[in-house]
Amino acid sequence: MMVAVLTAGFTTSCETVFSGEEGEVMATIDFSRGGPSPDTIVVRAPDTIGVRQSFPVTIRTYSGCLLEDGRTQIDVRGLRAEVTPFMRTIPGRNCADFLRVKDRVVHTRFTSRGVGTVTVFGLNDIAYPSFGSNSRADTIQVERTVVVR
Numbered sequence: 001m002m003v004a005v006l007t008a009g010f011t012t013s014c015e016t017v018f019s020g021e022e023g024e025v026m027a028t029i030d031f032s033r034g035g036p037s038p039d040t041i042v043v044r045a046p047d048t049i050g051v052r053q054s055f056p057v058t059i060r061t062y063s064g065c066l067l068e069d070g071r072t073q074i075d076v077r078g079l080r081a082e083v084t085p086f087m088r089t090i091p092g093r094n095c096a097d098f099l100r101v102k103d104r105v106v107h108t109r110f111t112s113r114g115v116g117t118v119t120v121f122g123l124n125d126i127a128y129p130s131f132g133s134n135s136r137a138d139t140i141q142v143e144r145t146v147v148v149r
Contacts, residue, residue, distance in 0.1 A: 024070050027085035029122030030140055031062040031099070041142055042103065043120045048147045054107045055146070059120055063087050063100045066128060072106045079116040079148065081108050089128065116146040 032040040042060035049055045061069075070086035085104055110116045120142045127137040 028062040030124040084121045
């Protein structure tokens with residue numbers, strides 16, 4: 001697992017940012033702040049797998065100190081897998097304002113042979129649930145193909 005932390009040198013209170021309710025937001029999978037970049041979008045899956053064989057999908061996520069890993073929704077239909085990682089808020093604590101970079105690994109499988117597609121959905125900027133609509137964060141999707149033998 002890869003985790004990197006970049007600090008900005010000041011502290012913020014989560015109490016002033018969040019209403020105290022734990023919220024959930026789609027995870028940020030691109031943090032290039034100027035358009036999709038192969039340097040910041042990391043979604044990895046094997047090129048070839050066996051039918052009914054569980055395989056890893058690695059997704060790089062970006063978050064601030066006020067978010068932590070949440071659930072990951074995986075929906076497999078035939079040879080299509082849709083993966084959506086989420087983050088959840090951490091209310092009620094003070095923390096330095098920094099960028100967390102973390103690789104999240106989930107497992108899925110296909111039950112028939114052919115060419116499978118793994119589509120990962122995420123945001124292109126960090127969004128906090130209690131801020132409502134974050135005009136800078138758009139939903140993006142990244143696809144990888146997998147040969148299922």
